[in-house]
Amino acid sequence: MRISLExxxxxxxxxxVNALEPISRLGGNIVSVVHIREEIKGERVPVHVVFDIDNHGRLEKILKELEERDVLISKVGEEKKKEIISIMLIGHVVDTDLKDTLDRINELGAKVVDLDLEMPHPEKESSAKMNIEISEDIMKKKVFEVIEKIAEEKNLLVIKSLEA
Incomplete structure (x- = not known):
């Protein structure tokens, strides 16, 4: 999980270094550190740290140790990791209601962020390449199940990207 600390x-x-050491030692993989010197609050400097950690137990240990080191924690948040998956649909993509296809994918909580449509002639088959953003919450498997169901209903061929 990705954690954001202020x-x-x-x-x-x-x-x-005093604040970053326990994060690293307890298994956190630091992604970014922003030291905001221009926003000094009294005798303290705000710092935004983002890191990945594998479980809440380790996160609790990190937070406890930071407090013991007199580091004030003003905000703790979990960021959702996002991933882009690509698929291609081939067939009568437009004629079988492209909007319906997009809506059904987006209803899952996924988000079609890019669509390239190739339509050589209105009478011929077309192809649509979609980049779909999914978060950790949404199972990739569920998105692919729905896409396969749509393809079957609409007689479309699905091609998944290699990393899918």
């Missing part, structure tokens, strides 16, 4: 550190040398 911390307030004492404005003196070594405090940033």
């Amino acid at each position: 911390l307030e550190l004492k404005d003196k040398p070594g405090q940033l």
